[in-house]
Amino acid sequence: MTTTAIANQQFISSAQILEHWQGHRNLTRRVIDAFPEKELFEFSIGGMRSFAKLAVELVSIAGPALKGIVDHQVEAFSEEAFKPKTKEELLAKWDSETEVINHYFNQISEERFQETFNLFGQYEFPVYQNILYFIDNEVHHRGQGYTYLRALGIEPPFFWERF
Amino acid sequence: MTTTAIANQQFISSAQILEHWQGHRNLTRRVIDAFPEKELFEFSIGGMRSFAKLAVELVSIAGPALKGIVDHQVEAFSEEAFKPKTKEELLAKWDSETEVINHYFNQISEERFQETFNLFGQYEFPVYQNILYFIDNEVHHRGQGYTYLRALGIEPPFFWERF
Structure with a gap:
């Protein structure tokens, strides 16, 4: 197999990334x-947002963003x-959004993941990059939450426990 | 297309996840x-490791783990x-590992991503899950690094700037 053929091969399926995200x-x-x-x-470090505020950002992205992608609807991002x-x-x-995410994610086709979409009228990238961004953004903010917990003297949950 | 057909479709190619990781x-x-x-x-919060120590963990995982996967070699994890x-x-x-990662990642086939591998003789999961773990672990620890920077009064780099 040539390098090009290897480059274009599948890394993961859509079911696998959805399971990974829900984990x-x-x-x-x-x-x-x-x-x-x-x-x-209320707790924060260095002027950052509270973990509740960060979590509200996360639930304001995931479901609404997937709905926007599926419905081809460009609406501005809002946490209001x-x-x-x-x-x-x-x-x-958080729990009710779990079903919303499954519902919309399962309507996105293989071709669509590669199409560019202007998410929230602001982030014009291929759909797969937008979805990876939602997950990365969650892991990033959760890492900040782990630091808050440590600063509060609270043992955080194990990073590898997902289900 | 049935739901099952959609579930098994490609989310991203191996070239796309490699580019994403290097970003x-x-x-x-x-x-x-x-x-x-x-x-x-030296700086840390709540008894956590310094960001240098976290970064050493990251370079001790990526290249060595991919080499182990490609060579089917089970060696214990070490930061020593x-x-x-x-x-x-x-x-x-960090920079020399960039090439090591590209070198080994490009030798992993589509079939191999789905095979189970006992990484470092300790983490027995499909190869794609191990690779996602390397990336997630990096984003997680970097989120902690962002919090350290904020606590130090230093503006961190933009989260979305990758290249």
Whole structure:
């Protein structure tokens, strides 16, 4: 096989990346849950956002972004629609978005992953890059959440435990 | 197309995930470089490792792990081989590993990504899951590095700038 043939071969299927993402989301849910109520909404380091605020960003991206991709609808990004006051409320939204993500993700075809889409009218990239960005952005912010937990003297969940 | 057919379709090619990973590695390099020399090796929050130590973990995984996968060689994980004393030394190793990663990654076939491998004699998972783990682990630790930089009053590089 030539190098070019190898370069174009499949790395993962769409079912595999979805399972991978939902595994990450399970872990992020545990990180949210590991925070005491007050610190979830108030604690921060170096002027960064609270972990509740970071989690609201994450639920404001995933479902709405996939819906936008599937419906070919360009709507501006907004975190205004959801303002949780408690951990319970945040976790309930997290759980309901799990189904929203599965619902829309499963409607994206192989061809579509390679097409460019102007996400939120702002991020014009191939759909697969947008989806990888959602996952990376979650892992990135969760890494910040781990640091908050350590600073609070709380042992974070195991990074490798996803299901 | 049935749901099953959609589930088994390609999400990304091997060339795309390699480019994606190297983009992340470019960003991690910028994060290493953003630390002042002393803080890179000494600063930490909540008893965590310094960012130099986290970066040594990352270079001790990527190249050696891919070599192990390609050579079907199970060797225990070790961070003992590389003990940088300066940022310059760490960045030089980071750069030389870029080529090592490309070299070995391009020898992994589509079939191999789906085969189980006992990485470092410890992590028995399909090869694609091991590779996603290397990337996620890097994004995770880099998120901690961002928090260190913020705590030090240093503006981190833009998360979306990869090349």
